[in-house]
Amino acid sequence: MTDDVKETSSRVPLGGPRTAPPAPAALAAKVRTLAPSMTRSMQRVAEAVAQDPAGCAALTVTGLAELTGTSEATVVRTARLLGYPGYRDLRLALAGLAAAQQSGRAPAITTDIAVDDPIADVVAKLAHDERQTLADTAAGLDTAQLGAAVTALAAARRTDVYGIGASGLVAQDLTQKLLRIGLIAHAHSDPHLAVTNAVQLRAGDVAVAITHSGSTGDVIEPLRVAFERGATTVAVTGRPDGPVTQYADHVLTTSSARESELRPAAMSSRTGQLLVVDCLFVGVAQRTYAAAGPALSASYEALAHRHGSGRRRA
Template sequence: MTETFSSPLPARIRALAPTMSRSMQRVAEVVAEDPAGCAQLTVTELAERTGTSEATVVRTVRELGYTGYRAFRLALAGYAGQQQATDSPSVTADIAVDDPLTDVVAKLATDERQTLADTAAGLDVAQLEAAVTALAGSRRVDIYGIGASALAGQDLAQKLLRIGLIAHAHTDTHLAVTTAVQLGPTDVAVAITHSGATGEVIESLRIAARRGATTVAVTSRPGSPVTHHADLVLATTAPRESELRPAAMSSRTSQHFVVDCLFTGVAQRTHDRAAPALAASYEALVHRRVRPESH
């Protein structure tokens, strides 16, 4: 049976590359840059092209989820064919210092679309379903995130609050730890960390897990330290980093997409109470808006 990519190849490689050795990363990068050409190469030829060994190529193939090189080549050829059939002329997402703003807008739009597509393709729907179920039935939700990830955490908290759930987004690491010890089996703790290695966020999730709460990690690094304390893992896309657009900025697109998926699922599950709560919050905001002065 032919194996296929569960998510687009570039996104898969970006997610796994940080856990690979440098030589394995070279193989992955070359394959991502030229899938059609690499699909024609034997394992020996790919090793020569990447300046590595046959053993390194085989290890890389297995790390990417394939049982052998033959299955990898077949899937790679299929991916290259799909890419050729659907690709249209587009601009690269790499932004140069002297790019005109029209190009900057086009490149950012291309990157945002690809990030959303990659995240959707790589999201484990069974894990998402379980997270939605836990959130919908929770007594309380605590969310941990620092820096750019804190923005996604705050977004999730305010969305859940608007449909009547008790939710708190913690950016103060001391407060996060002291409140984590108050959680129990009917509560949910969500850690949002692009790297999966933010110590303060991991510590809060570890405590929540020890207290019996359902723990959810939203990260672009499968197998990273934060996932060791997570019952459920929701994968975001590891973004392409450039000089003018650091990873912290582009990673938010993927995180906010996952947040929207969680919120929408919970709103569906709790529709009887969510709909009136949303209507009430909307009505409260409408009355606070400044009306135009009449002349």
């Protein structure tokens, strides 16, 4: 390892815990997103506050610990994991969420899709869950982190995007969008190619890792390499406490619908990831509009000409 790489590897990622606690509207989304990665005792606390925010808002830390069969320390740890400095802040958010539910602004949790559901019910349930995922992702998205990521992408010499499986499709979507506005971008789903390309990155480049679990090794490794080479790194993940954030300067958190047999993780996480990708693209297009506008027009004209030529040949 060279001296300059040693120096960049000592960087501290900026994408750590946020100082501002989540708004009440984002609390339910945070519980749904983080519960799978919590300990069982912390899950009991999270489930209690999600199921009865009004009742839990009226409880002291001791009362909630007794209700969930846990300890006061567990309640406080759960509050902090959800993004609140302490239990008092969580109680205030619970009160706000309860008020929203009573006024009808907070949607009810839908039931899972059953094997024998009529197709009309499948459409309705999926549409509801997609809307909820979009709302949860928007509510929990740190716009300061988003703005910083947009700034880095807009000025990047080159952008590499890493994703495996369904996240790889989202990585391709982001790359395709950046290419259409004249930026240099590459999507990597092969872990070996991802690492060998990450070695070529340096300061002024950007690396984006897309992983809902936040623990996909084939995505984390190239991001680590890019981070150590001095590139600006961005993680798009459903687990803001996941290992991928160790090497992320900016963390963009996504939400997803509750997983089930007929709604696997890859399907439930995709909607939130695509929203974040669209936000990144629109932000970059705004920042680079002098060049992005003509590039988009040229791509539209090229596609229109190709389609028109195809119709004439037919």
